[in-house]
Amino acid sequence: MNPVWYPTEAYLEGSHLGRLMAALGLPDYEALHRYSVEEPEAFYRTLLDHLAWPWRKPYEKAIQGGFPFPSFFTGGRLNLVEAALRHPEDRLALIHETEDGQVRALTYGELKAEVERVAGGLFALGVGPGDRVGLWMPMSLEAALGLLAVAALGGIAVPIFSGYAAEAAALRLKDAEAKALIVQDGFLRRGRRVELLEEARAAKAQSGTPLLVVARRLGLPLEAGEVDFQTLKGRLDPREMESMDPFMLIYTSGTTGRPKGTVHYHAGFPLKAALDLALFFDLRPGERLFWFTDLGWMMGPWAILGGLALGGTVLLYEGAPDFPHPGRVFELVERHRATHLGLSPTLVRALIPHGEEAVRRFDRSSLRVLGSTGEPWNLEPYLWFFRVVGEERLPIVNYSGGTEVSGGILGNVLTRPIKPMGFNAPAPGMRVAVLDAEGKPVRNQVGELAVLNPWPGMTKGFWRDEARYLEAYFGRFPGVWVHGDLALWDEDGHFFILGRSDDTLKVAGKRVGPAEVETAALAHPAVKEAAAIGVPHEVKGEAIVLFAVLKPGFAPSPALAEEVAQRVAEALGKPLRPERVHFVPDLPKTRNAKIMRRVVRKVYLGEDPGDLSSLENPEAVEAIRRAR
Template sequence: MEGIWYPREAEATRLYRLMQALGFSDYGAFHRYSVEEPEGFYRALLDHLALPWRRPYERAIEGGFPFPRFFTGGALNLTDWTLRHPEGALALVHETEDGAVRSLTYGELKAEVARRAGELRAFGVERGDRVGLWLPLSLEAALYLLATAHLGAIAIPIFSGYGAEAAAVRLKDAEAKLLIVQDGFLRRGRRVELLGEARKARALAGTEKLLVVQRLGLPLEEGEAPAGSQGEEVSGKTLESMDPFMLIYTSGTTGRPKGTVHYHAGFPLKAALDLALLFDLRPGDRLFWFTDLGWMMGPWAILGGLALGATVILYDGAPDHPEPGRLWQLVEAHRATHLGLSPTLVRALIPFGEEPVKAHDLSSLRVLGSTGEPWNLEPYLWFFRVVGEERRPIVNYSGGTEVSGGILGNVLLRPIKPMGFNAPAPGIEAAVLDEGGRPVRGQVGELAVLKPWPGMTKGFWRDEERYLKTYFGKIPGVWVHGDFALLDEEGHFFILGRSDDTLKVAGKRVGPAEVETAAMAHPALRECAAIGVPHPVKGEAILLFAVLKPGFQASPALAEEVAEEVAKALGKPLRPERVLFVPDLPKTRNAKVMRRVVRAAYLGQDPGDLSALENPEAVEAIRLAAQSGEGKP
C-alpha cells in the first residue's frame, strides 16, 4: 500500500527539534535511542517540555516487567505541570449542546483548582481518598480532576452515560469517599438527569457524600451540597512520582470492571509526550477531541493539552445536533488546530454528505487524530479528503487505558499509509510476535511491548493476579496488548482488531477489520461488524452484521452481493456465512463498536458488562436478526 500523506514542514515540528537537540536526523535512530537509553531520552524530553519537579528524580526507569518503577526519588504534583503557563493564556473552553460557552485562562484555572481543592478538603477528602467524578466533559470535569490531584486524592472518572448500577460498581470497588456529579445535561435536545441515578449509585456503593454541580437546577436533598459554594485556596500536596492520582475502569467481558491505576509522573507525561511528538501540539494550539471524561481520552486531552500550554476545547453534546454540521461549527467557532474523532463517528457523519463540512471554515485545523478501533478504507479516505483536504495528516493512534496513550502512532516526519501507523511512539519498544513469541514481519501476530515505559498502569486496583494474567499470561516477561497487528516490510503497522475478536476459518486467521473493510466496498453499507461463530466443519464461520445507508433495502439478493464483495477481496474461504441487516450496532459513547456484544447476542450468551453502551436497544435487534433466516447468502 502506498503512502497517502507526505511530510511538508517536518523541520517545524517539536519532534524534529527534539531530535536535532539530541543529534539525530533519522527517526529510526532517535526511536532506538528512546528505548535503549531511557535515562538520556527522558531527561531530554523533560527539558524539552519544561516539566518542573519539586525534588529531582534519580532514575527514569528501574526494574522490568511486570512492576517497574519510574522516576525514583522524584517528587511533584501533576498540577505543577498543567498550571504553570502564562496567566493570560487561554486554558479551557467549554461549550454545551445548547451553545452556552465558558472559558478559563491559565491564571483563572490555577486559582480555581486551588479553591476547588479547598472545597474537597472541607468535605473531608484527604490524601489517598477516592473521589468519583460523574460529569460530562465540562469545565467542572477538568476542575475537579485537577483539584483531586492537587489535594493528593485519587479521581475515578465515570462515563456520563452510565446508569446507577454501573457507576456503583466502580464506586464500591474503589471505596469512594465522595461522589461529585453534575445534576444533568442536554443530549440531542433532551434533558439527561444524572442526579437521580447518582443518588441510587451512592446508596448501592455506600459512598459517604454527594457534591452536585448544578446545570439543570434540580433541587437538592438533605446531605447534598452544591459544588463551588465553599473552599479556601490550598497549596498542592508534594507527592512521590508513583503516587496514584486516578483509577480508570475498563469494561470486561466477564466479572467486575478493571480499575487501572495511574500515577502523577506517568499518565500526564505519556499524554504530553504523545501529543507533543506525534500530534505536534504546541503552546497556544487548540485541541478538540470528541470524547467523555469517563474514557481515557478525556483525562488524556485535559492533562496532556494543559501540560503543553495548549487550549483544550470541551464539548458535552451530540456531534450532529441540532444540525448535521454541529461538529464542524465547533471547530470553526473555537479555531481548533487539532481534531480527534473515532472511525465509527466518521462513518456516522458521512451520510450527511460533504456540504455540512464545507459550509464551515476549517482553515485553523492542522492535524487530525483518530483512535478507538481499526479503520475501514472508505471512511478513512473521506476523513482525509473532505475534512483533511488531502493535506492534513491523520495521526492514527492505538494503545489504551492501561498504556496512558499510544503504543503506535504516526510521526509527521514519515509518509503515512491509509489506516496505518508509521512508527511506535517514542519510548515504546513495540513488536508483532508469532505464537512462539518471535518477532515477525509480513504476517499477523500479537502486538506486544518488550520494555516498560512511564505511563503504563501500576496494575489493576487490588487485583494483581488479574493484571498479570491479562498482560503477561501469554508470553512471560512481555506485555501482550491483546491486539492482532501486522508489520509490513517498510515498517508500517496495521491493527487488525482485538486478538480475542480474531476469526479463524478453516485454519486461516483473519482480523474482523479486514472482513469489514472488504464488505464496506459495497455502496449500500454504512457500517458493519464481523464476528466468528462455531461451525462444525470450518471450526469458525464469519457472520457480518451490516447497517444500510438511506435508500437501500435489506434483501437476500443484497446480502449475496455483500458476501461476494468479501469473497472477491479475501477469497472464497473467508466469504461470510451470513449477512444480517440491523438498524444499528451496539456502540460505546465514543462510538466504538462492541463486537463481543454482537457475538454474545447472536449466540444467546451472556454479553457481560453492557454499562458502556449508548444504544442497548441494538442488542435486542441483533437477537431478533439471529432468529430470522433473512439475509442468508
C-alpha cells in the same frame, strides 16, 4: 499500499520532534526511537528538559526494575497539577461549549484559582490524600476542575462515563471505596434533558459513598447533606507527591467479570499524554485541541492533562456530534479555531451519509492535524476523512494503545510519510514487536502486538486485583506485555492494527481480522456500517457472520444480503464468504463510537455478554438477539 501524506517544511520547522532530535544530535525519528529504548535514562532527562517538567525534588532514576511492576522517576516528588497549570496566566486554558451553544472559558490564571478553590473546599469536607473521588460528568469545565482539584489535594479521581445508569456507577464507586462523588446534575443530549442527579443519589446509596457534590448545570434542587460545587470554598496549593503515588483509577469493561480499575500515577499518565501529544501530534503552546470523547474514557483525561501540560487550549464539548445538525463538530472547529481534531473511525463512518456539504460549509482552515483512535479503520472512511475533512493537506495521526498504556503504543510522526489506516512509528521509549504464536518477532506477518520493555505511563496494575492484571498482560509470554491487538508490521516500517486478537476470525485455518471483512462489505453501496464475528462451524472450525446497517434508501432483503456476501467473497476469496448477513438498525457502540464486536458475538451465540453499562445504545443488543 503507498502513503497519502508526506511531510512538509511547515510541519518540521519548530516542531517538538525536530527540537528534541536537534537537542540529541539525531538525524531522524528512527534514530531517536532507537536512542529512546537503548538509552532511556538519557532520553527521558532530555525529554523532561524539553517539556520543562516541574519537579519539586529531582528524580534519581527514570526506570527501575522490569516487568511486571517497574517504578518510574524514583525519588522524584511533584504534583501533576503544577505541570498542567504553569503557563502564562492570560493564555486560554479551557473552552467549554454545551449542545445548546453556551460557551464558557478559563485562562490558566483563572483555572489555577478555581482548582485551588475546589481542592480547598473538598479538603474542608474531609477529602484527603489517597481518598477516591468519583467524577460522574460529561466533558465540562467542572469535569476538568474536579479532575485537577482531586489530584491537587493528593486524592485519587475515578472518572465515570456520563452515560451510565446508577448500577454501573455504583459498582465502580463501591469497588474503589469512594469517599465522595462529584456529579453534574444533568446535560443536554440530542436536545433532551439527561438528568443524572437522581441516578447519582441511587448510586451513592448503593455504593455507600458518604458525600455527594453537585455541579448544577440544569439547576436541579439539592437535598439535605448535598453540596453545591459552586459553593466550595477554600484555598489549597497542590500537595507534594511521590512520582508513583496514584491520582486516578479508570475502570475498563470486559466481556466477563467485574470492571477492572487501572491505576495511574502522578509521573505516569500525564507525562505519557504530554509526550505523545508533543511527539506524535505536535501540539504547540497556544494551539487548540478538540477530541470528541467523554471524561469516563481514557481520552478525556488524556486530552485535558496532556493538552494543559503542553500549554495548549483544550476544547470541551458537552453534547452529540451531529446535533442539531450533522456538521456540529465542524461548526465547533470553525467557532473556536481548533488546530487539532480527534474523531473515531465509527464517528467518521456515521457522518459520511450526511454528505460532504455538512463538512465543507464550515471553515476548517485553522486545523493543522487530524487524529483518530479507538478501533481499526476501513479504507473508504479513512480516505473520506483525509479528502473531505482534511482537504488532502492534513495528516491523520492514527493512534493506538489504551487505558492501561496511558496513551499510544503506535502512532504517526509528522517527519515520515503516512499510509492509509496505518501507523508509521512505535511510540518513543517503547520497544514494540509483532509476535507469532511461539512469541518470536515477525515482519510482514500477522501476529500479536507486544511491548518488550517497561515505559512511564504503564498502569501500576488493576486496583486490588494483581492476579487478573498479570493474566491479562503477561499470561501469554513471560516478561512480555501482550496488548491484545492483532497487528502487521510491513517492510517499510509501518504497522497496521487488524482488530482485537480475541475478535480474530480463523476460517478453515486462515486468520483474518474483522476489519478486513467489514471493509469489503462497506464497498457495497448499501452498507453504512458492519461488524464481522466468527461463530463455530463443524467443517471450517469458524464461519463468518456479518451484521450490517444499511444507508438510507435501502431496504433489507435476501437478495441484498446475497449481494453483500458476494462482495466480501470477491474481495477476500470464497473461503471467507460470510455464512449469513443480518441487517440491523444499529450496532452496539460505546459513547466514543467504538463498535463492540465481542458483545455482538456473545449475544448472537446466546452467551453472557458481560458488562453492557458502557453502551451508548443498549437497544441495539436486542436486534442482534432477535437475529439468532
